[in-house]
Amino acid sequence: MKRFHLLRSALFCLMVLCVLAVVLNAADKATVTPGDADREIAKQAKSVYHALPARNENGDALRSTDIHRKLASKSSSGEHDDHGSGTRYEGDLQYHGGAVLQSVVSHNIYVNSSALCPPNTCWGNPEQFLKDYGKSDFVHIVDQYTGLNSDDRYTLGTSVAVNYPTSAHPYTDADMLAIVHAVALASGESGYGNIYHVFLTPGTDECFDATYSVCYSPDNGPTFYFCAYHGSADFNDSVGHVVYSVEPFQNVGGCSVKPGTPNGQLADSTNNVLSHEETEAITDPDGSAWWNSECNGLYGQEIGDECSFITFAGNNVYFDPSAVRLGEHKYAIQPEYSNRKHGCATAP
Numbered sequence: 001m002k003r004f005h006l007l008r009s010a011l012f013c014l015m016v017l018c019v020l021a022v023v024l025n026a027a028d029k030a031t032v033t034p035g036d037a038d039r040e041i042a043k044q045a046k047s048v049y050h051a052l053p054a055r056n057e058n059g060d061a062l063r064s065t066d067i068h069r070k071l072a073s074k075s076s077s078g079e080h081d082d083h084g085s086g087t088r089y090e091g092d093l094q095y096h097g098g099a100v101l102q103s104v105v106s107h108n109i110y111v112n113s114s115a116l117c118p119p120n121t122c123w124g125n126p127e128q129f130l131k132d133y134g135k136s137d138f139v140h141i142v143d144q145y146t147g148l149n150s151d152d153r154y155t156l157g158t159s160v161a162v163n164y165p166t167s168a169h170p171y172t173d174a175d176m177l178a179i180v181h182a183v184a185l186a187s188g189e190s191g192y193g194n195i196y197h198v199f200l201t202p203g204t205d206e207c208f209d210a211t212y213s214v215c216y217s218p219d220n221g222p223t224f225y226f227c228a229y230h231g232s233a234d235f236n237d238s239v240g241h242v243v244y245s246v247e248p249f250q251n252v253g254g255c256s257v258k259p260g261t262p263n264g265q266l267a268d269s270t271n272n273v274l275s276h277e278e279t280e281a282i283t284d285p286d287g288s289a290w291w292n293s294e295c296n297g298l299y300g301q302e303i304g305d306e307c308s309f310i311t312f313a314g315n316n317v318y319f320d321p322s323a324v325r326l327g328e329h330k331y332a333i334q335p336e337y338s339n340r341k342h343g344c345a346t347a348p
Contacts, residue, residue: 029110029119029161034182041235042177048287049173049208049231050302052276054216054254055310055317058225062214089342090296091306093145098288100146101192101243101281103153106130109183109198111162117201119161123249124267126199126274130156132326133275140348141336145283145290145303154282157194158187170205170215173246177233180244185237195243195281197274202249218252227255228273230281243285245277258311258318261332268332272321275333276304307335307344322346 053059108126110119120127133139134154143149162179164171176198184190200206200216207215207223215223230245250256250269261268280302283290292298298306311320321332324346335344 029159030186031161031163032183032186033163034178038178038182038185039174041237042174042181045177045181045233045235047173047177047231047233049229050280050284050287051226051229052273052304052308054224054227055319056221056224056254058222059227059254062225089339090294091292091298091337092339092342093283093290093303093337094293095145095290096288096293098284098286099192100283100289101195101285102146102148103193104243104282105155105157105189105194106134106278107157107183107187107189107194107196108159109162109179109196110159111164111179111198111200111204112166113161113199113201119159122201123199123247123270124263126197126247126270127156127159128329129271129274129326129331130154130278132329132331133278136324136326137347138324138326138333138336139279141338141345142279142282142303143348144338144340154278157189160187169210170207170212170217171200172207172210172212173231174209176206176244176246177235180233180242181235181239184239184242190239190242192241192243192285195245195278195285197245197247197277200246200248202251204248206246206248216246216248216255218254224254228277230277230285232286243281245274245281247274247277253316256318257321257332258313261321262323262330263332268321269319271331272319272333275331276308279336280304303337304334306337309334309344 053062113119113122139154160183164179179198180196183196205215205217213223214225216226217224227250228247232243234241250273251266256265256269257272259265283303291300291302309320311318321334324331324333335346338345
């Protein structure tokens with residue numbers, strides 16, 4: 001009997017240690033607190049970005065406006081490229097001479113996470129997803145655009161938690177740049193070899209600018225235009241050039257995937273949009289590399305935009321991804337456009 005009690009005590013201690021390990025793993029992130037200097041330098045930064053429109057009437061309108069693509073490139077003038085004679089395919093992307101990310105380390109930033117919304121787990125498991133994404137066949141769809149085909153070029157780096165003040169107004173892209181600047185300055189990692197994904201907690205709204213008119217704002221329908229976006233910025237200090245994405249909480253109407261996905265709506269809504277932004281950032285980090293510049297109804301669309309399908313269930317509209325196995329795990333993520341296959345693909 002005594003041996004039984006000892007065994008039971010040992011098992012109980014092991015269970016406690018396992019629980020503690022999970023809690024510590026969720027909370028064990030370096031913490032960065034942006035300051036006034038970060039906010040000031042963010043105001044001076046030169047940035048470009050490209051948004052994933054929400055699946056609503058505002059999102060439909062956003063697709064046909066210049067704000068869908070805030071570009072600093074010559075192609076933003078509205079003059080569509082003429083590639084001369086020869087066979088062309090409607091969906092094929094054109095190269096505009098800019099940089100691509102031949103290899104990159106992703107860093108996740110969790111803004112104002114807490115015990116109720118711990119880093120990583122509140123959004124599903126984006127860190128595991130990025131690890132699987134980088135080791136998959138799926139990621140090799142980008143090889144035709146980057147010019148390399150070696151393995152293990154896209155990896156997960158250090159993830160951090162950020163404390164950032166809240167106010168009565170939604171965050172803006174200037175706030176996102178202040179956050180990215182603070183983290184990049186602290187880590188010393190910037191340039192085309194890194195991308196920072198900024199994750200926002202449920203209920204956190206974010207807008208392009210301080211007019212608060214074009215936003216991620218599921219709680220305010222008239223300003224709810226986009227689900228996420230990727231971009232790049234040039235800071236006038238040692239940080240220099242930074243590639244980033246803004247990842248608001250995706251398990252909301254207009255941004256979520258359909259029910260019944262392998263990991264549930266919460267996780268796969270995150271995975272689907274994160275995959276979209278990561279792949280677009282690889283192939284078009286500055287809005288000057290690979291995108292469709294033909295006068296064919298797809299003008300301005302990037303590798304992910306052309307394959308971001310939807311489905312309907314009752315009065316609800318959902319993203320309609322594919323079931324894709326990345327390593328040992330299955331995810332619901334959208335296909336990406338392949339010039340090689342002249343269509344949407346989940347493998348090279």
